[in-house]
Amino acid sequence: MAERTRELLWADISQIYRQICEHPFVTGLTDGSLGQDRFRHYIVQDGHYLRAYARALAGCAAKAPVESELMMFAEHVGVAIAAEAELHAGLLAELGLGAEQVAALPVTPTTQAYASYLLAATASGSYAEAVAAVLPCYWIYARVGEHLQRHGSPEPLFQRWIDTYAGQEYQAVVEAVLTVTDRLGAHASAAEWELMRRRFHTSARYEWMFFDAAYRLEDWPV
C-alpha cells in the first residue's frame, strides 16, 4: 500500500503537472522566450512565498509525531530560508534589483492566496493534511526541474534556477518527504485520506497559478 499513496496523489494532479510543463512561463525558461520582467516578477514573488512556506514547514515540524520527521521539516525550514534566499539574492542582483527595491514590491494576489492557504492548512489540519498541503511545492518543482534539465536553457540565469531543482540534493529532500507521505497515506482513515487528496490537489492548482501570475505580471486590480 505504501508505494500507492504517492501514485494515487500524483494521478490526481497529472493533468495539472502537464499544464504546468506546457505553460508559456515554463516553456519560456528553456526556449529562451521568457522575458526578464516576467522572471523578475516570479523571483520577487517567490521570495515572499518562501518566507510563508518556511512557516508552513515549521507547522509540519511542530506536528511531526517522531523526532526524525521533526528534524527533517525543521531542516527544510532552514533550507527554505537560507539556501533559497541566497539563490534569490544572487538572481535578483543580476536582474538589477537591490534588497530595498525587492522589499518595496508587495505580495500580489496569487502569492497571498497560496501562502495563506498553506499557513491555514498546516496550522489547522492534522499532520497528514499539513504534509499533503506542502507536498506539491516540493514534488512539482523536483519534477519540473528534471523535465527542464533535459531541455536546458540558453539563458544562464534560468539554467541556474533549473539546476537548483534538478540537482541531487533537492531530489533527495523530496524523496524523503515522499517516504513520509507514503506512510501517512497507508495509515490514514478514509476521511483523512480524502482531506490529504484535497489539500494536495489545491496546492497543485496554486502551483500552476503561481507561474501564470508571474507570466501575467499580476498585480492588484484595485
Ligand SMILES: Cc1ncc(CO)c(N)n1
Ligand atoms: C511557488 C513555489 N513552489 C515551490 C517552490 C519550491 O521550493 C518554490 N520555490 N516556489
